[in-house]
Every structure is written in structure tokens, then in C-alpha cells.
Amino acid sequence: MEHLKIATGLLLFIAIAPGCPGPVPATESWGYVDVREGAHMFWWLYHATDATRSYKGLPLVMWLQGGPGGSSCGFGNFEEIGPLDRDLGPRKTTWVNAANLLFVDNPVGTGYSYTDTEDALTKDVAMIAADMIVLLQSFFDSKAEFQSTPFYIFSESYGGKMAAAIALELTKAIKKGAVKCNFAGVALGDSWISPMDSVITWGPYLYSTSLLDDYGLAEVTKAAEAVQRAVDQGLFQKATELWSITESVVEQNTNGVNFYNILTADPDERANQTAGAGYLDALKRRHIQPLHRQSLSQLMNGPIRKKLGVIPHNVTWGGQAGEVFTSMEGDFMKPVVDIVDQLLAAGVNVTVYNGQLDLIVDTMGQELWVKKLKWAGLPSFTQLRWTPLEDPTSPDQTSAFFKVYNNFSFYWILKAGHMIPSDQGAMALKMLRMVTQQE
Incomplete structure (x- = not known):
């Protein structure tokens, strides 16, 4: 094996x-x-x-x-x-x-x-x-x-x-x-x-950095508390779905803050906030696509693939990334x-x-x-x-x-x-x- x-x-x-x-x-x-x-x-x-x-x-x-x-x-x-x-x-x-x-x-x-x-x-x-x-x-x-x-x-x-x-x-x-x-x-x-310790502090952190007002803080806190209830009940797949909803609430109240660096604009994220039909689509967009930008994908599927010389012909770099995320949904x-x-x-x-x-x-x-x-x-x-x-x-x-x-x-x-x-x-x-x- x-x-x-x-x-x-x-x-x-x-x-x-x-x-x-x-x-x-x-x-x-x-x-x-x-x-x-x-x-x-x-x-x-x-x-x-x-x-x-x-x-x-x-x-x-x-x-x-x-x-x-x-x-x-x-x-x-x-x-x-x-x-x-x-x-x-x-x-x-x-x-x-x-x-x-x-x-x-x-x-x-x-x-x-x-x-x-x-x-x-x-x-x-x-x-x-x-x-x-x-x-x-x-x-x-x-x-x-x-x-x-x-x-x-x-x-x-x-x-x-x-x-x-x-x-x-x-x-x-x-x-x-x-x-x-x-x-x-x-x-x-x-x-x-500890996912919940991150999610429940999003509101206070954004509020302290002037990226949420009182209304936004209340909405983000409410969404985070829904995630917490699902986790407390052991409903981890449901918690992942509610986590995605909480991210959407954050985006709506911060005019599309970049989750990876609050002081850096992310034009790709801003342009695609409404893309995707379901919460898994939104999660992949936010947390998988940034790691597979087009220029990096072209590099890995082009000259690097050729250099390595061992990648099977039916394998595309990043081709199964979305499926990996979906498969781990219940553990997330x-x-x-x-x-x-x-x-x-x-x-x-x-x-x-x-x-x-x-x-x-x-x-x-x-x-x-x-x-x-x-x-x-x-x-x-x-x-x-x-x-x-x-x-x-x-x-x-x-x-x-x-x-x-x-x-x-x-x-x-x-x-x-x-x-x-x-x-x-x-x-x-x-x-x-x-x-x-x-x-």
C-alpha cells in the first residue's frame, strides 16, 4: 500500500x-x-x-x-x-x-x-x-x-x-x-x-477597529450566537452553515471587509459577494478560491507541472479542492x-x-x-x-x-x-x- x-x-x-x-x-x-x-x-x-x-x-x-x-x-x-x-x-x-x-x-x-x-x-x-x-x-x-x-x-x-x-x-x-x-x-x-472562540469575537474585534457600528455589532453578535447554539447541540454541519451566514452578515455590515487582513482591500471578494447558490459555495469562494488565484493556478498547471514531471495526466492542481472542503464539512x-x-x-x-x-x-x-x-x-x-x-x-x-x-x-x-x-x-x-x- x-x-x-x-x-x-x-x-x-x-x-x-x-x-x-x-x-x-x-x-x-x-x-x-x-x-x-x-x-x-x-x-x-x-x-x-x-x-x-x-x-x-x-x-x-x-x-x-x-x-x-x-x-x-x-x-x-x-x-x-x-x-x-x-x-x-x-x-x-x-x-x-x-x-x-x-x-x-x-x-x-x-x-x-x-x-x-x-x-x-x-x-x-x-x-x-x-x-x-x-x-x-x-x-x-x-x-x-x-x-x-x-x-x-x-x-x-x-x-x-x-x-x-x-x-x-x-x-x-x-x-x-x-x-x-x-x-x-x-x-x-x-x-x-477553536472555531467558536474566533466567531464570537468577530463582532467585538470589528467594533473596536471601527468596522462595525452599534447596529452591525448587534447583528453580527446575533448571528454568532446562532452558531454557538448549533455547536452546543452537537449539530456541527448545521454550525458550518450558520457560520457561513455569519460571514455574510459581517460582509453586509462592513462593506465587504477582507477576512484575511482587515486593512487590505480584496476586489475579487467584493465583486463576488453574491456569487454561489448555497452556503458551501460561499465558503469555498471565501476560503478556497483565495488560495487558488488564476495566476497561481496557471503557474502550477503550467511550468511547475512540466518541471515536476510526475503529475498524472488526469490530475489538475487544485481540481479537487472544493470536494475536499465539502467532505470535511461536518468536522469543520x-x-x-x-x-x-x-x-x-x-x-x-x-x-x-x-x-x-x-x-x-x-x-x-x-x-x-x-x-x-x-x-x-x-x-x-x-x-x-x-x-x-x-x-x-x-x-x-x-x-x-x-x-x-x-x-x-x-x-x-x-x-x-x-x-x-x-x-x-x-x-x-x-x-x-x-x-x-x-x-
Whole structure:
């Protein structure tokens, strides 16, 4: 069942390393793992390009995108942290300057990953985690040089919910000897860990930033409370539908605020607010389409597909993204705070980081679920004062704050929305180095 196909290559002129006079070449490899019968998962690895150290002396970071249905190999790679941007120019703040990068199109059906039938799509995070363990087992068996390398999982949005579940199953698999790797921690970025804590704070957050008046606040609060009632009754599919309605109420009262960065206009969203016949259409429009812009789709289905040379002829990048989202509908509004608690209790290093300008997963909501943790260190963490971090590109400006206690840390990233590496690339790279103990 576990079948690993690997292709390797050399990509030149992809990164400018600190202290290096010119571009640095980096080796890459990519391939598929059949994680289940009829379920094929795609991964793409970049070796680190630090001019002063071998890639073997730097950590391995796996990046997981959100959605569910957003492509790590596409959006995370070319829009956020990979060595090249969407125009195939070098990215100065690429994470390959500080780590080996593993992008995985997860869950199956996302990006270049695919399933033979819709029945093979995942239904919940437990199924997603089980698939990922199969992939990681195959990856580390085939890439034995990384088995002792500190391995971190970084994530964004719904990817954080998946990352938490994957991290817990990975700790179990390592103890059983099923996966050979040096798991060093998980980082949850603007993550959908506790959906209701995000939804119930949308109104107060928008009101405090002058994006709602009293009437709008009342309407958004009423819609959010309806979602809460559905969750309390265990009606999670209904809660997803009501969540979509709440987003529509937000759009109507804010003249189309951008859910991913409240200070950034989103003309595509504004133009399509009335598109789609049902709530699932609206959800896909808001949370899947932004990860599959036409220019990115053309890149991934054109020159990148040709370069990789292993994508089946009947597979289109992002072609099953909508189906992935629909298949996860019943799991979407379920919280995983208890999983984070289990990770902390097991001694796993957990980092939470969030963008100041994010609405969909606002920082207020993140702080709420963190305060609900049963972790023994929470009282001590809460009593700490945060430490400011200067902007790496403007030393006199504060770019973030952070707190660390034992195996838990929290980063507040200023002037950033949902996609922190896109909005604050230099700060995101600095945070990576701090989390991976390079600073």
C-alpha cells in the first residue's frame, strides 16, 4: 500500500543567503506516497541554502496550508515562504535560508494530491492525521539523513487544526517506533483550533477597529450566537452553515471587509459577494478560491507541472479542492483545544502565532482558547509580561511581541493578517529562527 515515488532535481538561483554575494543553488526532491488505497499524497522538499552551514545542520520544517483544500506546494511555497515567488523571482525572506522545507499537499485531494474516488477523501482530522503518519513514515525511511534532524511542523489556518492532530499521532508513532524522526515541535499560525472562540469575537474585534457600528455589532453578535447554539447541540454541519451566514452578515455590515487582513482591500471578494447558490459555495469562494488565484493556478498547471514531471495526466492542481472542503464539512466547526492540551502534557513544544490584522482567526479568539487550556503551566504563562521584538528591517520599530514558558510560546505579529509570511516576511523568518532555536 505504501508506495513512494521520488524525483530529484537542481533549482538554480533561488535564494539570497545572508552574507552571500549571490544566489545559492538548492537541491529539491518531490514525489507521491499512496497513503491509502486510491489516495495519493504529493510532497516537495527543498534543502536549506544557508551559505555558512550544511543543510544537514539545519532543521526540517513541514508546512501545512489551510482551507481545508489549500495547497502547501502552491500557495505556501510560491506566495509565502518558498525560495521563489509567484513570478519565479527569488524571495529574500524565504525560509530555506534557515531550514529545510517540506511542503505537503494535505489532505488528499488538495493541490497535486488526489484520490481515485470522492469516497477516498478525508472526513475529519483523525483521518487526515492517519494519512500523514503514513506519508512521514515513508518520507523518513527514504530520507534517512533527516531522521536525526530536528523536525518541526508549521501551519496556517485550518492547517493548524490538522497540525495539532498530526503532532499528537506523530508522538505516538515515534514511541511505537513506527516513524523514525526527531520531532521538535509544532507551530500553530492563525489556526482554526477553536472555531467558536474566533466567531464570537468577530463582532467585538470589528467594533473596536471601527468596522462595525452599534447596529452591525448587534447583528453580527446575533448571528454568532446562532452558531454557538448549533455547536452546543452537537449539530456541527448545521454550525458550518450558520457560520457561513455569519460571514455574510459581517460582509453586509462592513462593506465587504477582507477576512484575511482587515486593512487590505480584496476586489475579487467584493465583486463576488453574491456569487454561489448555497452556503458551501460561499465558503469555498471565501476560503478556497483565495488560495487558488488564476495566476497561481496557471503557474502550477503550467511550468511547475512540466518541471515536476510526475503529475498524472488526469490530475489538475487544485481540481479537487472544493470536494475536499465539502467532505470535511461536518468536522469543520469542531474544536481541538483538548489535543493542544495533550501535546503540552506530553512535553511537545507548542507555539501559537497570530497576525494582528487577521479577522477570520482573530487574536482575541486565540487568546480565549489559550486561557481555557488545562495545561499546568498556564497560570505561570499568564503572569508573564510579553517581550517586544524589533522589526528586522527597521530596528527602531516594534514588529511583534512574544511570551515563552516551558514548552509553550505565543507570538503576536503586528501589521500582519492571516498570511503572516506574506505580510511580514522578515518577522516571520525571525520567528522561525527563534522557534527552531537558531536565535
